Amino acid sequence: MDDYPAVRDLLPAPSLPPEVERAGRDRLAAAFAQERVRRRRRSARWSALALGLAGAAAAAIVIANVAPAGVPVPHGAVAQADGKRFLLVAAASVAAVPDEGAWWGSTEVQGRQFHEPGGRYVLRESESVETWIPADPEGLTWYRQTPHGIKPATPQDEAAWVADGSPASWTFDKPTEIGRSGVVRSEPRERLTWSTEDWDFRILTAGKPLTKMNEVPDTPEGLKALFAADDRTTIDTAARLLFFAPVTSRTRAAAYRLLASMPGVTAAGQVTDVLGRAGQAVEYDSTEFAPPTYRGPTRTRLVIDPASGSPLSLEVRSAADGLLLTYTALQDSRWAEANPLEGE
Amino acid sequence: MTANSTAPDLADPRETISDEALVELSRRTPERFGEIYDRYVSEIYAYLGRRLDRQAADDLTAEVFLAAFRKRETFDPGRGRVRPWLYGFASNVIAVHRRAEARRLAALQRSAGTDDDREHGHEDRVVTRVDAGSAQGRLAAGLRALPDGDRDVLLLSALGELSHEEVAQALDIPYGTVGSRLNRVRRKLRAALGGVNPLHGGSDG
Numbered sequence: 001m002d003d004y005p006a007v008r009d010l011l012p013a014p015s016l017p018p019e020v021e022r023a024g025r026d027r028l029a030a031a032f033a034q035e036r037v038r039r040r041r042r043s044a045r046w047s048a049l050a051l052g053l054a055g056a057a058a059a060a061i062v063i064a065n066v067a068p069a070g071v072p073v074p075h076g077a078v079a080q081a082d083g084k085r086f087l088l089v090a091a092a093s094v095a096a097v098p099d100e101g102a103w104w105g106s107t108e109v110q111g112r113q114f115h116e117p118g119g120r121y122v123l124r125e126s127e128s129v130e131t132w133i134p135a136d137p138e139g140l141t142w143y144r145q146t147p148h149g150i151k152p153a154t155p156q157d158e159a160a161w162v163a164d165g166s167p168a169s170w171t172f173d174k175p176t177e178i179g180r181s182g183v184v185r186s187e188p189r190e191r192l193t194w195s196t197e198d199w200d201f202r203i204l205t206a207g208k209p210l211t212k213m214n215e216v217p218d219t220p221e222g223l224k225a226l227f228a229a230d231d232r233t234t235i236d237t238a239a240r241l242l243f244f245a246p247v248t249s250r251t252r253a254a255a256y257r258l259l260a261s262m263p264g265v266t267a268a269g270q271v272t273d274v275l276g277r278a279g280q281a282v283e284y285d286s287t288e289f290a291p292p293t294y295r296g297p298t299r300t301r302l303v304i305d306p307a308s309g310s311p312l313s314l315e316v317r318s319a320a321d322g323l324l325l326t327y328t329a330l331q332d333s334r335w336a337e338a339n340p341l342e343g344e
Numbered sequence: 345m346t347a348n349s350t351a352p353d354l355a356d357p358r359e360t361i362s363d364e365a366l367v368e369l370s371r372r373t374p375e376r377f378g379e380i381y382d383r384y385v386s387e388i389y390a391y392l393g394r395r396l397d398r399q400a401a402d403d404l405t406a407e408v409f410l411a412a413f414r415k416r417e418t419f420d421p422g423r424g425r426v427r428p429w430l431y432g433f434a435s436n437v438i439a440v441h442r443r444a445e446a447r448r449l450a451a452l453q454r455s456a457g458t459d460d461d462r463e464h465g466h467e468d469r470v471v472t473r474v475d476a477g478s479a480q481g482r483l484a485a486g487l488r489a490l491p492d493g494d495r496d497v498l499l500l501s502a503l504g505e506l507s508h509e510e511v512a513q514a515l516d517i518p519y520g521t522v523g524s525r526l527n528r529v530r531r532k533l534r535a536a537l538g539g540v541n542p543l544h545g546g547s548d549g
Contacts, residue, residue, distance in 0.1 A: 003483075003533040006503045010452060013390035016405075021385055024406035028381055031410055034372035075387050179375060182382030292373055335467045 026189045033145065035192065083267025085261050086280040086306040090254035094309025097249045103334030104133045104246030109275065109329045112291070114176035121160035122323065123170070124153040127188075128331075132339040133246045140195040142341040149188035153324070177318070178324055179293030190294050193341055216241075218250035220258035233260050236288040239302055243330060244310045252309065259302075271303055273313040274327045279303040289316050289326070296320050363426035365447035367419045377413050380426065385409070388434055394503050398443045405442070406432045428510035435496055435514055435525045442492060449488035453481050479537050490529060493517075498533075 034047040086204035109171055125148075132142040152158035161167070176184075217223050227237045238255045241247060247255075261280065268281035286300035297319040303312040313329040361369075365379060370377035388408050393401035411433045419429055438445060487495060500511045501522075508526070512519045538545070 003500045003530050003537060005501070006479065006483055006537055007487070010480050010487075011394040011503065012501075013503075014401060016386045016389040016395035020389065020402050020405060024385060024409060025378065025381060026377060027406045029410055032377070035374045035413075037490060163531070175379075179373070181379050223389055319415070 011127075021183075022185065029189060057326055059321070062148075080132070083269060084265065084282060086304065087256045087282070088259035089306040090280075090304050090309045090311070091253040093259075093307060094247045094249050095253040097309060099249040099335055101337055102135050103336050103337065103339045104135070104333070105336050106131050106244070106333035107331045109331060111274065111329075112178045112326045112329070113324050114178050114180060115323075116161075116163075117162070117172050117174075120164065121157040122153040123157070123184075125150045130341065132341055134339070135246070140342075141337055142195045144191065144193040144341055146191045147188040150184065150186040163235075169323055174251070175293065177294055177323065216247050218248065218254050220254050221260060223251070223254050223258050231262055234284065235259065235265055235284050235298050236286055238262075239286075239300075239314060240288070242302075243314055243328065252313065256309070262297060263308050268301060271301070273303040273329060274291050274315055274324065275313065275329045275331070277303075277305070277312050277314045279305050286316065291316065291326050292316070294325055298325065306328050349480060364419075364421045367416050368421070370413070370416055374413070377409075380410050380430075384427065384430055388430060391431070391434055391504055392438070395438050395448075395449050396441055400441060400444050404437050407469065408437050411436065418420070424510065424513035428506050428514045431500055431504050431506060431510070432514040432516065435500065439492070445495075446488060449484045451483035453488065456474055482536045482542065486533050490532070494525050494529045497522055498529045501526060513531075 047235045080268065085276075086330075095149050106127060107130045108125055109128050111124055112125045113122050116121055127145055127147040130144040130146075134141065142188040152161040169183055171183050172181045175181040217226055223238065223241075224234060227234050229237065238258045242252055242255045265282045265284045268283045271279060271281040273279055281301050282301050283301045286298070289300045299317050299319050301313075301315045301317065303311055303315065304310070311330055311331070313327055315327040317323060318325055361379075363383065366376050366379050368483055370380070387403060389401050389405045392404050392408070396404070408430065412430055417431075419426070431440045487498075490498070496515055497511055497517075499503060501508075504514075506514060509520045510516075510524045515522075
């Protein structure tokens with residue numbers, strides 16, 4: 001009797017139960033999310049300047065030292081055209097918003113879209129992320145991520161999904177637009193709440209930590225000098241600051257004015273954002289927000305509510321076919337005295 | 345191009361991306377490590393299940409991938425491939441569950457014996473009856489009696505089907521050690537299967 005076959009017979013292989021596979025995938029996904037938070041902090045330390053920010057899946061506010069090479073940025077006659085005047089209105093609106101508090105809280109919906117394996121309809125995966133960043137530099141930042149699972153993106157997509165037999169999972173032999181592969185299930189993962197000390201949202205510039213958010217400049221010129229970056233990165237950073245960072249209302253106003261002045265930012269007019277809210281939009285070619293796994297050119301849209309001065313959503317689309325690839329929609333952001341996640 | 349002209353572009357490099365490239369990509373984009381999970385979760389689960397038991401495999405499979413994910417910066421493509429690297433993490437997990445493995449082998453030894461053995465159940469009592477048991481019982485006893493390092497080498501080779509070089513990588517031991525351990529262990533096991541008491545088999549054990 002040969003020993004290897006005998007050993008294999010003695011110790012038969014169990015097959016993997018689907019629920020075990022799924023539980024393992026969820027645990028890994030949680031590790032991915034936490035890793036992103038950790039890595040953002042490292043990036044912040046290493047880069048010339050970083051503004052930290054927000055949700056578990058959002059990227060850091062990082063200014064690269066090196067401008068991307070060979071990337072043409074359209075310079076424009078449209079730079080100060082009327083289509084972008086709403087940014088100045090938004091600046092005036094936001095400047096009046098109170099900005100006192102112990103915590104900067106925000107709730108956003110993050111999502112990403114991709115075609116099902118047969119290409120017949122588009123799926124949307126999304127989650128809500130609640131973030132509480134302390135004004136106290138020693139405090140912990142708190143996160144709660146509530147996954148919403150995967151659903152057909154639009155009513156038309158839903159009809160195609162129903163025609164497909166309403167599947168609850170899809171197998172991707174080839175990565176999706178946003179890099180998912182293997183078996184993807186529609187059911188939401190579990191909600192996660194965590195806090196981390198390694199979240200220094202404050203700004204580091206040229207090795208100099210700014211320990212108070214009111215040390216961030218509150219003029220467009222001051223912000224531009226602080227960022228000290230190429231045009232595209234300057235736009236990305238202004239956008240990140242508006243959407244994610246716990247800065248003063250005056251700094252937000254300055255960021256809107258800076259956006260209005262930047263070449264490469266074009267007006268997109270009145271639009272409806274991914275959550276169905278009306279707003280005014282600008283578009284540009286982002287380096288930071290384009291999904292890293294998407295290989296084609298993309299267009300990034302910032303949707304703003306000029307009346308309140310609130311950013312509504314940041315949406316990245318394929319330049320080729322207009323497919324919405326990823327988005328972050330802010331539902332709420334505010335200063336508060338208490339953080340509801342703490343001590344829960 | 346085949347007749348299936350609507351198939352995805354087969355030249356797409358992402359479609360045949362190597363395990364090693366995925367681990368490299370996962371350093372910047374953690375989600376890419378999910379593809380490593382998709383490729384190997386069944387295999388690693390099966391390996392843990394064979395060495396420990398189903399319940400342990402249920403509990404520990406994710407640990408293997410989490411440990412590998414957290415150590416992905418240390419993966420060195422110059423030292424080998426991803427698959428044996430993953431088996432290294434599986435081996436580490438098994439190493440802290442040696443008792444479970446011993447229990448499993450003892451149980452196999454008992455179940456391969458007579459009903460009386462099972463009813464009495466004392467492991468030391470059973471060991472004395474190894475020679476009277478079936479070939480499977482003797483094999484289980486032989487595996488149980490092996491030094492842990494020898495058992496790891498044997499089962500990575502027999503169950504994981506790793507090459508000598510891959511076993512060396514997984515366990516971080518010299519290549520030559522793999523060959524010498526395997527020779528020694530297999531001699532013992534063949535003796536056990538042949539009916540000789542494995543506890544006394546082999547002169548170099």
